[in-house]
Amino acid sequence: MFRSLILVISLVFMIIILGLGFGAFIFFKYGQGLPDYKQLVDYEPSVMTRVHAGDGRLLSEYAEQKRVFVPFVAIPNLVVNAFLSAEDKNFYYHPGIDPMGIARAILTNIKNYTSGRKLVGASTITQQVAKNFLLSADVSLDRKIKEAILAFRIERALTKNRILELYLNEIYLGFGSYGIATAALNYFNKSLNNLTVSEAAFLAALPKAPNNYNPFNYPQAAKSRRDWVIGRMLEDKLISHKSAHVATSSALITRKRKETEYVKAEYFAEEVRRELASKYGNQAVYRGGLVVRSTILPEYQRFSDISLRNGLIKYDRRHGWRGPIRNIGIPKDWLRALSKIPHPKALGNWRLAVVTNMTNIEVSITVDDGSEGLIPLNELKWARKWIKGERLGPKISLPKDVLKIGDVIIVEPIIVGEVINSVLKYRLFQMPEIEGALVVIDAHTGRVLALSGGFSYERSQFNRAFQAKRQPGSAFKPFVYLAALDNGFTPSSLILDAPFVIEQGFGKPKWRPGNYTGKFYGLSTMRLGIEKSRNLMTVRLAQTVGMEVVSKYAKDFGIFENLPIQLSMALGAGETTLLNLTSAYAMIVNGGKKIETTLIDRIQDKHGNTIFRHDRRKCDKCRTDFWTNQGIPDLTNERKQIISPTSAFQMVSMLEGAVQRGTGRMIRDLGIPLAGKTGTTNKSLDTWFIGFSPDLAVGVFVGFDKPRSLGKREQGASVAAPIFKEFMRSILSDKPAVPFRIPSEVSLVRVNANTGELAELGDEEVILEAFKPGTAPVGSEQQFDGSEEMPEKSNKIGLGTLY
CATH class of the missing domain: 1.10.3810.10 (Biosynthetic peptidoglycan transglycosylase-like)
Incomplete structure (x- = not known):
């Protein structure tokens, strides 16, 4: 017996020795050349960069793997326990x-x-x-x-x-989710702290086979797997029987983030991405977990997109109907034939349809979703045939003047829910060929508040506000006049409007600039030169001041880097971007202070450290933890003064006059203080309107990507200005009117609006003209300056308005 026991013990000992030896052999064989596990000590996973709008809503995300890193101390016990029960108790x-x-x-x-x-x-x-x-x-x-x-x-x-x-x-948890925080957002639109037992258990159920338990595709399998995890949690005594019962009895309700929870601004988001990549590199953008607070205001962005799109559509309709996408004849199955037609890009809420029948008063259509619809005759009236050479065909009398059975067209619901005998009404639509851009800038900080770079980002990613360099035309003229105002001229200075001939050198033809009207007006005030956009006065003024001076001002305002010293440049013959020109106008209304445009307010790394801030002003008394009883914070304004505040205000006043009586007068019925200038280049290749309220500068550009004439009768006033007007009406109509700020050095004197001379009794057109100290007409009696209370505005008094 004893010998048998010794034998068994020896055998067990030998097995242990052999096992340990085998283990050592395996460890030695496979333990060589393994990856360095110590790198995990400082490992930081790839984290997505998130860009937020000014109101905190999400604008865009950039990542190789969509992941939000959460430190262990911030992960709720409920989530930890669910994963331990499911994976490794x-x-x-x-x-x-x-x-x-x-x-x-x-x-x-x-x-x-x-x-x-x-x-x-x-x-x-x-x-x-x-x-x-x-x-x-x-x-x-x-x-x-x-x-x-x-x-x-x-x-x-x-x-x-x-x-x-x-x-x-x-860990990857399906549905593009890397890590538990992103999964919680993608499946339930919740943070980890707000997850229920049911939701935490479902996330813990995913690691083994996330695609097999996708709740959107396999809801029953997802629920069964969730219930299994809940059972494990109950078995491990990590939840109570009551919690387990409530969780297993509840439906597995997922909630994707709604589109309304995102700010839709593709052009803006792409420019932010470009700037981040330029500053920090693609590695930081797609793996570094930057947190970016952008400058965009979602409400402004929405109105910017709507205003630009509406303006481009209205222009397009004025120039006629270019015909259907194609005609598919009379097939047996309308819907099947329609489904084979490629959808145009950027359809959005517009739909593809085919004409199936028509009468003298309406057109019957089948829409691409299988529904039936009607287009009333009055919704076809705009669609006169486009004829090459800027001509239109005859007026529309019957639907057959526009469409034929089998035509594949684009339609737009008139009013959702409006029906005729249970059939929805539509209007005929066509995608505009014209393009444009709109940009909104805070005049005092340079923050870009809204940006629409084209009709549709889906159709074209080219950003016409930032990337397109075009001639500004007359929209550049204010800077010629600013150079003059800053060098001894006043708004009432007289400039000769008469024929002007420029010798361009041996072998070159003489340049004879002319006014848009083809007329000459003799001696006229500088104010009239701006308000009426007189070319001859502008060229003569540029010659008097000197194109070297004008070129310097153009550079100081950031419009052109090196404007050629040629008089034709005074009429906006150089090329610039909408952003640069709008920023320059912002520097006029802010009193002549230099601003740097930005789309980003602040950037933080994934640890919460601020690595960039646009506003670099220091404020030692802005700490909220010591807010009580502290003095008023003093923020030092260190922006460079590029022109005198008085010169800037004189130009504000003159541009307000352009809105009241000049080329921008179609805007004046908004009834709020606005100023601005139209711009139209030769042959109407480019049209502009750049304007401002006391705090916002807004620029609009409209033109074809491949330059061609917009039409003989199309100008900045007819194409770009209505877009500016619609946007300003949308954002300012329900807000109190704010007057333009008047520097204390400025004197406001009653003068004749046409002659610039002191107003006399009986003058019908009288304005308050802005003068610098010592430049007001001798003998002026009634004056106001910026230190005094202005007379209350009415429709007959005020800056740039008539008495």
Whole structure:
């Protein structure tokens, strides 16, 4: 008996020795050349960059893997417990591998194998970290051995909480979700702190096979897997019976983020992405987890898009109907034939349809969703045939003058819900060929508040506000006049409007500029030169002041870098961008202070450190934790003064006059203080309107991408100005009117609006003209300056308005 016991003990000892030797051999063989597990100590996963609008709403996300990193201390216990129950309940007790779990898995797999069920694994969370971070996903015995060795090493180098932090932030959970925080947002539109037991259990159910448990495609499988996790949590005593019952009894309700929760501003977002990549590189943008607060105001952006789009559509309709997309004859199955037609880009809310029948008063259509509709005759009246050479065909009397059966067209619902005998009414639509841009800038800070770079980003990603360089035409003239005002001229100075001939050099023809009207007006005030946009006066003034001076001002305002010293440049023959020109106008209304335009207010790294801030002013008394009883903060304005405030205000007043009586007068019926200038280049290739309120500068450009005439009768006043007007009406109509700020040095004197001389009794057209100290007409009696209270405005008094 004793000898038998000795034999058994010896045998067991030998087995242990052989086992240890075999283990050492395996460890030595597979432990060589493994990846350095110590890199996980300082590992930081790829995190997406998120860009927010001014109101905090999400604008865009940039990432190779969409992930929001959450430190372990910020992960709720409920979420941690759900994953431990589902993946590794002994996580806090094993050394990297779980012998008990392996034994359980072996016994389970014997049963599953004999019954034909799927085999189960026994990988711990630490092993999954080793596999996901340091090894490939190959299924092999070699890889499992290496995984186990690395798991032991990782457990020695990292704390349990750090291992769990890496796992929960790195793991892929389907639906484009990397990490638990992104998954919570994508599936439930919630932060981790707001998840219920049901929702946390569902996320914990995903690691094994996220696509198989996608709740949108396989709701029943997703619910069954969730319930299994809830059962494990109850078994592990991590939740109560009541919580488990409530969770399993509830439906698995997912909630995708609504489009309204995002700010739609593709042109703006792309410019932000470009700027971030330029500053920090693509690696930081797509992996660095930057948090960006942009300058965009969503309400302004929405009105900007609507105003620009409406203006382009109205212009397009004025120039006639270019015909249907194609004609498909009279097929047996209208809808099937229509489904084969490629959809034009940027359809948005517009629909593809085919004409199936018509009468003398309406057109019957089949829409691409299978519904039927009607187009009343009055919605076809605009569609006169476009004839090359800027001509239109005869007026529309019948639907057949426009359409034929089988025509594939684009239609737009007139009013959602308005029906005729249960059939929805539509209007005929065509995609404009014309393009344009609109930009809104805070005149005092340079913050870009809205940006529309074209009719549709889907149709064309080319940003016409930032990237398109075009001739500004007459929109540049104010800077010629500013150079004069800053060098001794006044708004009442007289300039000769008469024929002007420029010798351009040997062998070159003489240049004879002319006014748009083809007329000459003799001696006229500088104010009239701006208000009526007189070319001859502008060229003569530029010659008098000197194009070198004009070129310097153009550079100081950021319009042109090096404007050629040629008189034709005074009429806006150089090329610039809408952003640069609008920014220059902003510097007029802000009193002549230099601004730097920006789309970004602040950038923080993923640790919350501010690495960029547009507003660099220091404010020592702006700490909110000591707000009580502290003095009024004093923010030093260190912006460069590029022209005198008085010269700037004189130009504001003159441009307000352009809106009241000049080329921008179609805007004056808004009844709020606005100023601005139209711009139209030769042959109407480009049209502009740049204007401002006391605090906002808004620029509009309209033209074809491949330059061609917009039409003989089309100008900045007819194309661009209505877009500016619609936008300003949308954002300012319900706000109190704010007058333009008057510098204390300015004197306002009553003068004749046409002659610039002191107003006399009986003069019908009288304005308050702005003069610098010592330049007001001698003998003026009634004067106001910026230090005195202005007379209350009415429709017969005020800056640039008539008495």
